[in-house]
Amino acid sequence: MGKFYNTKWLSLLALATLSGVALGDASSKQVDKLPAASASIEHAWVRAMPPSQANTAAYLTLENTGQSSLRVVGAHAHPQATVEIHSSNMVDGMMTMQAVDVVDVAAGESVEFSPGGMHLMIMGLEKMPAPGEQVKLCLEFESASLLCADVTVRKAAPSADASHQHHH
Numbered sequence: 254m255g256k257f258y259n260t261k262w263l264s265l266l267a268l269a270t271l272s273g274v275a276l277g278d279a280s281s282k283q284v285d286k287l288p289a290a291s292a293s294i295e296h297a298w299v300r301a302m303p304p305s306q307a308n309t310a311a312y313l314t315l316e317n318t319g320q321s322s323l324r325v326v327g328a329h330a331h332p333q334a335t336v337e338i339h340s341s342n343m344v345d346g347m348m349t350m351q352a353v354d355v356v357d358v359a360a361g362e363s364v365e366f367s368p369g370g371m372h373l374m375i376m377g378l379e380k381m382p383a384p385g386e387q388v389k390l391c392l393e394f395e396s397a398s399l400l401c402a403d404v405t406v407r408k409a410a411p412s413a414d415a416s417h418q419h420h421h
């Protein structure tokens with residue numbers, strides 16, 4: 254998270270100034286009270302891993318339903334875990350993952366987080382959730398807004414029919 258702090262605090266300060274909202278102690282966690290972004294999360298799932306594992310990945314489609322571009326600067330999970338945005342790249346015939354600092358989504362566009370592509374890496378889980386359980390995932394935007402979804406843990410990607418959820 255440290256890497257994002259400068260931008261994030263600037264955004265929070267800018268928001269506080271614009272809206273006249275007092276954020277109070279800057280060190281306290283305010284993210285749950287921030288407004289939702291004009292965006293939707295579709296086709297989301299968390300990959301079920303064996304109970305011995307602490308890490309897994311989440312996949313989803315992020316749609317920017319607003320009039321201006323959105324920049325994702327981070328992600329959070331409940332139960333508590335470290336969430337990083339990763340890209341997958343083939344290097345010398347091996348699949349490797351790199352952390353991605355920001356993801357931009359133009360107005361009206363969608364970005365896909367999918368197996369073999371960009372994904373949300375969930376790391377350091379105290380207890381791996383079982384298939385059928387839910388993980389709350391929140392995407393954090395540069396505007397200091399949040400978009401959260403309760404995402405079901407599955408052994409495999411949901412079929413197109415089953416995953417078509419409406420959030421409007």
Ligand SMILES: [Cu+2]
Nearest residue numbers: 339350372374
């Ligand atoms: Cu990864």
